[in-house]
Amino acid sequence: MSPPLVIPFFIPHQGCPHLCVFCNQRLIARQTSKTQTINSEADRLSDVIHTYLKFKKNRNQVELAFFGGNFLGLETSRLLALLKAVQPWIRQGQIHSIRCSTRPDTVTPRILDLARPFGLETVELGVQSMDDRVLTLAERGHTREDTRKALARLKNNGLKTGVQVMVGMPGDDDLGAVHTAETLAALKPDLARIYPLLVLEGARLAHWYRSGRYVPLSLEQAVDQTKKMVTIFKGAGVSVARIGLQATEMMDDADRMIAGPWHPAFGHLVLSALMFDRACKQIDSVLTGPADRKAIEPSDEKRRVVLQVHPRSLSRLQGNRKTNLDRLAQTYPGVSFIIERVETLDTDQVHAHILE
Numbered sequence: 001m002s003p004p005l006v007i008p009f010f011i012p013h014q015g016c017p018h019l020c021v022f023c024n025q026r027l028i029a030r031q032t033s034k035t036q037t038i039n040s041e042a043d044r045l046s047d048v049i050h051t052y053l054k055f056k057k058n059r060n061q062v063e064l065a066f067f068g069g070n071f072l073g074l075e076t077s078r079l080l081a082l083l084k085a086v087q088p089w090i091r092q093g094q095i096h097s098i099r100c101s102t103r104p105d106t107v108t109p110r111i112l113d114l115a116r117p118f119g120l121e122t123v124e125l126g127v128q129s130m131d132d133r134v135l136t137l138a139e140r141g142h143t144r145e146d147t148r149k150a151l152a153r154l155k156n157n158g159l160k161t162g163v164q165v166m167v168g169m170p171g172d173d174d175l176g177a178v179h180t181a182e183t184l185a186a187l188k189p190d191l192a193r194i195y196p197l198l199v200l201e202g203a204r205l206a207h208w209y210r211s212g213r214y215v216p217l218s219l220e221q222a223v224d225q226t227k228k229m230v231t232i233f234k235g236a237g238v239s240v241a242r243i244g245l246q247a248t249e250m251m252d253d254a255d256r257m258i259a260g261p262w263h264p265a266f267g268h269l270v271l272s273a274l275m276f277d278r279a280c281k282q283i284d285s286v287l288t289g290p291a292d293r294k295a296i297e298p299s300d301e302k303r304r305v306v307l308q309v310h311p312r313s314l315s316r317l318q319g320n321r322k323t324n325l326d327r328l329a330q331t332y333p334g335v336s337f338i339i340e341r342v343e344t345l346d347t348d349q350v351h352a353h354i355l356e
C-alpha cells in the first residue's frame with residue numbers, strides 16, 4: 001500500500017509559553033502573527049489543503065499534520081477553529097486523520113477529550129532529551145516524567161505516539177543520547193524523529209555559541225550519536241520516521257543558520273554509516289580462514305568479496321560521495337569488492353560472501 005499523503009501545516013511557536021534556548025520560533029511567530037487572525041489562519045489552512053490534495057494521485061490515505069509550535073497548547077478558540085476547519089474534508093473522505101506535535105506537558109485529559117472527536121489520531125511529543133539536567137539547561141520547562149506521563153495518557157486514549165529527540169543539546173553527550181533513546185524505546189512510542197541541534201539566529205543559543213558557552217557537535221559526532229539512537233529505536237521496534245531537518249532556505253542562509261552539524265542529506269549520512277557497520281560485520285564473518293587474514297593487509301592477490309544489497313540501498317552502501325567504498329578499501333586493503341543488487345534482500349540488509 002502506498003504511504004499516506006501528509007499535508008503539513010506549520011504554526012511556529014504559537015501555543016508555546018516557553019522559550020527554549022535553541023528556539024527562534026518566537027521571532028518567526030512575531031513576524032507572522034502581526035497580520036494573522038484566527039479566520040485568516042483557517043483560510044491559510046484551507047489553501048494549504050487544496051494545494052496538497054492536487055498531489056494525492058493514487059494514495060488512499062491523507063493525513064493533516066499540525067507541526068511547529070505546540071498544537072495542543074494553543075488557546076482553545078484557536079485550536080477549535082483549526083480542528084473545525086478540517087472537518088469538511090474529513091466528512092467528504094478527503095482527509096482521513098490528523099496528527100500534531102506538542103509539548104509533553106500540554107497532554108492533559110481535558111485537551112485530549114476536546115481534540116480526539118475531531119479526528120486526532122497521532123500526537124508527536126517534543127521530548128528532546130530524557131535527562132532532566134539537560135532539559136533544565138535548555139530551559140525546556142518540562143521534565144522526563146512529563147514525557148512518561150504524556151506517552152501513557154496518549155496510549156490509554158488509543159492515540160498513536162511519536163517522540164522527537166535532539167542530539168547535541170547543551171550538557172548532553174554520547175551516553176546521554178543513548179540513555180534518551182533507551183528510555184524512550186522502553187516506553188514503546190510508535191515512531192521517533194531525530195534531529196541535530198543547530199544554532200539559529202534569534203535563539204539564545206546563538207549568544208551562548210558566540211560567547212563560547214555552547215559548542216555544537218561536529219557533523220561526524222552528530223552522525224555517530226544519531227546512528228546509535230536509530231539502532232536502539234529500530235531494535236525496539238520503534239519506526240524512525242525522520243532523521244535530520246528538512247532543507248529550507250534558512251539552512252542555506254549563513255545569517256540565520258549560524259552553526260551546527262547541518263547537512264542537507266543528514267539522514268542519508270546516518271543510514272550510510274549504519275550500512276558501513278553492517279557491511280564490516282558481514283565481511284568479518286566471512287573472512288575467517290588463514291588465507292583471509294591477508295585480507296586486512298595490502299596484497300597483490302586480493303581476496304574477492306561479494307557484497308549484496310537491495311537495489312534501493314545501493315547508495316547507502318556506497319555512502320555519500322562513495323566514502324563507504326573508500327573506507328572499506330582502507331579497512332580491507334587485501335580485498336577487492338564486487339557489489340551486487342539483490343531484490344529479495346531487506347533494505348536494511350547487506351550480505352557478504354567470498355568469491356573463490
Ligand code: SF4
Binds near residue numbers: 016017018126
Ligand atoms: S517548546 Fe518548542 S516552540 Fe516552545 S520554545 Fe521550545 S522549541 Fe520553541
